Amino acid sequence: MNRRTATIQDVARVAGVSTATVSRALSTPGVVAETTRKAVFAAVRETGYTVNQAARNLRQRRTGSVVALVPNIANPFFSRILSGVAATLSPAGYSLLIADTQSGPEAEARLMGYLDDRRADGLILFDGSVPRAHLARGLSARPLPPLVFACEWIGGLDVPGVRIDNAEGARLAVAHLAGLGHTRIGHLAGPPGNVLSISRAAGFAEALKAHGMEKREEWTFDGDFTLDSGAFAAQRWLELGDRPTAVFCASDEMACGFVGALQRHGVRVPEDVSVVGFDNIEIAGHVSPPLTTVRQPRTELGERAAAQLMSLMAGKTLEAREVVLPVELVERESTAPPASHAAGDAAS
Amino acid sequence: MNRRTATIQDVARVAGVSTATVSRALSTPGVVAETTRKAVFAAVRETGYTVNQAARNLRQRRTGSVVALVPNIANPFFSRILSGVAATLSPAGYSLLIADTQSGPEAEARLMGYLDDRRADGLILFDGSVPRAHLARGLSARPLPPLVFACEWIGGLDVPGVRIDNAEGARLAVAHLAGLGHTRIGHLAGPPGNVLSISRAAGFAEALKAHGMEKREEWTFDGDFTLDSGAFAAQRWLELGDRPTAVFCASDEMACGFVGALQRHGVRVPEDVSVVGFDNIEIAGHVSPPLTTVRQPRTELGERAAAQLMSLMAGKTLEAREVVLPVELVERESTAPPASHAAGDAAS
DNA sequence: CTGAAAGCGCTTACAG
DNA sequence: CTGAAAGCGCTTACAG
Numbered sequence: 001m002n003r004r005t006a007t008i009q010d011v012a013r014v015a016g017v018s019t020a021t022v023s024r025a026l027s028t029p030g031v032v033a034e035t036t037r038k039a040v041f042a043a044v045r046e047t048g049y050t051v052n053q054a055a056r057n058l059r060q061r062r063t064g065s066v067v068a069l070v071p072n073i074a075n076p077f078f079s080r081i082l083s084g085v086a087a088t089l090s091p092a093g094y095s096l097l098i099a100d101t102q103s104g105p106e107a108e109a110r111l112m113g114y115l116d117d118r119r120a121d122g123l124i125l126f127d128g129s130v131p132r133a134h135l136a137r138g139l140s141a142r143p144l145p146p147l148v149f150a151c152e153w154i155g156g157l158d159v160p161g162v163r164i165d166n167a168e169g170a171r172l173a174v175a176h177l178a179g180l181g182h183t184r185i186g187h188l189a190g191p192p193g194n195v196l197s198i199s200r201a202a203g204f205a206e207a208l209k210a211h212g213m214e215k216r217e218e219w220t221f222d223g224d225f226t227l228d229s230g231a232f233a234a235q236r237w238l239e240l241g242d243r244p245t246a247v248f249c250a251s252d253e254m255a256c257g258f259v260g261a262l263q264r265h266g267v268r269v270p271e272d273v274s275v276v277g278f279d280n281i282e283i284a285g286h287v288s289p290p291l292t293t294v295r296q297p298r299t300e301l302g303e304r305a306a307a308q309l310m311s312l313m314a315g316k317t318l319e320a321r322e323v324v325l326p327v328e329l330v331e332r333e334s335t336a337p338p339a340s341h342a343a344g345d346a347a348s
Numbered sequence: 349m350n351r352r353t354a355t356i357q358d359v360a361r362v363a364g365v366s367t368a369t370v371s372r373a374l375s376t377p378g379v380v381a382e383t384t385r386k387a388v389f390a391a392v393r394e395t396g397y398t399v400n401q402a403a404r405n406l407r408q409r410r411t412g413s414v415v416a417l418v419p420n421i422a423n424p425f426f427s428r429i430l431s432g433v434a435a436t437l438s439p440a441g442y443s444l445l446i447a448d449t450q451s452g453p454e455a456e457a458r459l460m461g462y463l464d465d466r467r468a469d470g471l472i473l474f475d476g477s478v479p480r481a482h483l484a485r486g487l488s489a490r491p492l493p494p495l496v497f498a499c500e501w502i503g504g505l506d507v508p509g510v511r512i513d514n515a516e517g518a519r520l521a522v523a524h525l526a527g528l529g530h531t532r533i534g535h536l537a538g539p540p541g542n543v544l545s546i547s548r549a550a551g552f553a554e555a556l557k558a559h560g561m562e563k564r565e566e567w568t569f570d571g572d573f574t575l576d577s578g579a580f581a582a583q584r585w586l587e588l589g590d591r592p593t594a595v596f597c598a599s600d601e602m603a604c605g606f607v608g609a610l611q612r613h614g615v616r617v618p619e620d621v622s623v624v625g626f627d628n629i630e631i632a633g634h635v636s637p638p639l640t641t642v643r644q645p646r647t648e649l650g651e652r653a654a655a656q657l658m659s660l661m662a663g664k665t666l667e668a669r670e671v672v673l674p675v676e677l678v679e680r681e682s683t684a685p686p687a688s689h690a691a692g693d694a695a696s
Numbered sequence: 697c698t699g700a701a702a703g704c705g706c707t708t709a710c711a712g
Numbered sequence: 713c714t715g716a717a718a719g720c721g722c723t724t725a726c727a728g
Binding site: 007008009019020023024027051052053054055056057058059060 | 720721722723724
C-alpha cells in the first residue's frame with residue numbers, strides 16, 4: 001500500500017484539514033468538531049498512521065521514559081519490584097529503562113549519564129550508595145529529573161521515596177524467636193554500610209534489648225545479601241564453641257545459603273538451629289524446611305514508587321514524601337523452640 | 349551559571365562557528381580543522397553542552413534504544429541474561445528497554461506497540477509464543493525493526509537467534525543418570541507447547557532410547573517451569589505405585605520445588621530418588637543437596653544475542669544466523685546410583 | 697472550532 | 713574545511 005511511513009501530513013491531506021487539527025483530534029478530541037474528528041479518524045485508519053514518539057517528545061520536551069537504577073540488574077530480587085514499576089508506568093505511556101549502577105568499569109560515567117533530565121522524565125533509584133554529590137542539584141552539569149528512592153535511601157537527603165519498615169521486620173523476627181523460647185539469637189547481616197543492613201541490624205539490637213537479651217559480637221556474621229555469604233557464615237557458625245540457637249538473616253538469599261551449608265554439614269534446621277530470613281522471595285516457601293521469613297511487599301513497593309514518581313512528574317506535591325510499607329512475619333518451618341540440651345552437639 | 353540548557357546554537361555562538369561545524373566536530377572530528385575543533389571543544393566545556401538525544405534521534409530517524417521482550421519481567425531467570433544484553437548494548441550507545449509479553453490485560457496491544465520500527469532500533473524476543481502473524485513483515489501496519497530471538501524461537505520462521513542446545517542438555521542428563529545405573533528415569537516437563545519444553549522432552553526421549561530404555565507416560569509430569577509446578581509433580585510422584593528412581597527436570601526452579609516437596613514428605617534425595625535440573629541458576633549450588641544440573645551460559649547468551657542484533661542494526665549480514673551455545677553437565681549431589689532395593693519404601 | 701506559522705535541537709546534502 | 717538552509721514529525725500559542 002503505502003510505500004513510506006504515514007506522517008501527520010498525510011493524514012491532514014487525506015482528511016482535508018490542517019496538521020494542527022489532526023494533532024488536536026488525536027490528543028484533545030473534545031476540542032474538535034465531531035464531523036472533523038470523524039474525518040481525521042477515518043484518515044488515520046486509511047493511512048495507517050501512528051504517532052512518531054521521537055518527534056512528539058522533541059516538541060514536548062520530554063522523553064517518555066523513566067529510568068530505574070538498580071545496583072545490579074542480574075539480582076533477581078529486583079525483578080518483581082520492577083514488574084510492579086512497569087505495570088504502573090505502562091498505562092500512563094511511559095517506557096521503563098533499566099540500568100545498573102555497579103557493574104562494569106564505566107558504571108559511574110553511565111550513572112552520570114542517566115542523571116540528566118533529557119535522558120528520562122523521571123528516575124527511580126534503588127541504590128543508596130550513589131555518591132550524594134551526584135544527587136545535589138546544581139552541582140551536575142544538567143538538572144536532575146524528578147527522582148524517587150525505592151527500597152534504599154540516602155540519610156539526610158530530602159528526596160521522596162518508598163521503603164519498608166526494616167527495623168520493624170527485625171523486631172518481628174526477634175519477637176517470634178523469643179516467643180519460641182530462644183534466648184541466644186545471632187544475626188547474619190547485610191553488606192556493611194548499606195542502609196538496609198544498618199536498619200535491620202539496629203532493629204535487631206533494639207528488639208533483643210526489649211526482650212532482655214544482649215547482642216553478642218561473635219554471634220554477628222557479616223554478609224552481603226548473597227547465597228555465598230550465607231554459606232560462608234555457616235562455616236563461622238560451625239566454628240563457634242558457644243553457638244546461638246537461632247539466627248536472624250537480613251535476606252532470604254543469605255538464609256538459604258546458610259541453611260543449605262549447615263545441612264550439608266549435618267546440622268538440622270530447625271532442630272539444631274532456627275533460622276529466619278528476610279524478603280519472602282519465591283524460593284523461601286519451597287526449600288526444605290520452608291523458611292520462616294519477613295515478607296516484603298515487592299510488587300506493591302514497585303507500584304508505589306512508580307505512583308510517587310508519576311505525581312512528581314505531573315508537578316503535583318506529594319501528600320507523603322516518605323512512604324513506609326508494612327512488613328509481616330511468615331511463619332514456616334525453619335523455626336522451632338530451642339533444644340533443651342546444649343545446642344553444639346549436633347554438628348559433625 | 350547558565351539559566352537554561354545549552355544547545356548546539358549556544359556552542360556555535362561561543363565558538364564563533366556554525367552549528368553544522370559544531371555537529372561535525374562532535375560526531376566526525378577528523379573532518380574538522382584542529383583549531384576549529386579545539387574552539388568547539390572549549391565552547392562545549394564552557395557551556396556545559398551535551399547532546400539532546402531526542403533531537404538527534406528525530407533527525408537521524410532512529411531511537412537509540414533496543415527493546416527486550418520477555419514473557420515475564422518478574423521471572424528471575426532472565427535477569428542475568430538481560431544483564432549480558434545491557435552490558436553489550438551500553439557501550440554502543442543503546443539503551444535497553446525491557447517489556448513483558450504476557451502480563452496484564454493489554455499485553456497483546458502493548459506487544460504490538462513495540463513491533464514498530466519507531467519505538468526501537470532493534471528487538472530481542474525471548475518469547476516463542478508470540479503469534480507468528482505479528483512477526484510477518486507487511487502484515488502489521490508498521491515495518492518491524494531488526495529482530496533476533498533469544499532462548500526461544502518460532503519454528504519455520506527465518507529469524508536469526510541465539511539459543512542453547514536444549515536436546516543435548518537432556519542427553520547429558522540422561523547419560524549421567526544411565527552412567528550411575530538408573531534404568532527407570534522420569535521427566536518433569538516444561539509448559540506444553542513451549543519450544544524449550546518440546547526440545548528438552550525430545551532430547552530426553554531420544555537419549556532414553558539410545559540407552560535402551562523406554563519412555564513411560566506415567567513417569568512424565570507436566571510442569572510450567574515454576575517452583576509450584578515442581579512441588580505439584582512431587583505429589584504425583586508420591587502417588588505412583590511404581591516409581592522412577594530418577595527424574596530429569598526441565599528447569600532448576602521445578603527441580604527445587606520437586607526436591608523441596610519430596611523432602612517435606614520424608615523422601616531422601618538422592619538416596620530415594622535422583623534429580624537433575626536444567627539452567628544452573630544461582631540457588632542450584634546452595635540447596636541441600638546441591639543440585640546436579642545442566643548449565644546454560646546465561647550471560648553469554650545475552651551478550652551474543654545483543655551482538656547479533658547490533659550486526660543486524662548496522663546492516664551487516666550475519667555470518668551465522670542461528671547461534672547455538674553449548675551446555676554442560678554440572679555434577680553435584682542430587683544424583684547417585686539407584687538404591688538396590690525397591691525405591692518406593694522411603695516415602696511416608 | 698480551525699489554520700498558518702513558528703519552533704523543539706539536531707544533522708546532512710549542497711555549494712563553495 | 714566550513715556555512716546557509718532545509719528538514720526530521722510533531723505541538724502550540726496566536727489569530728481569527
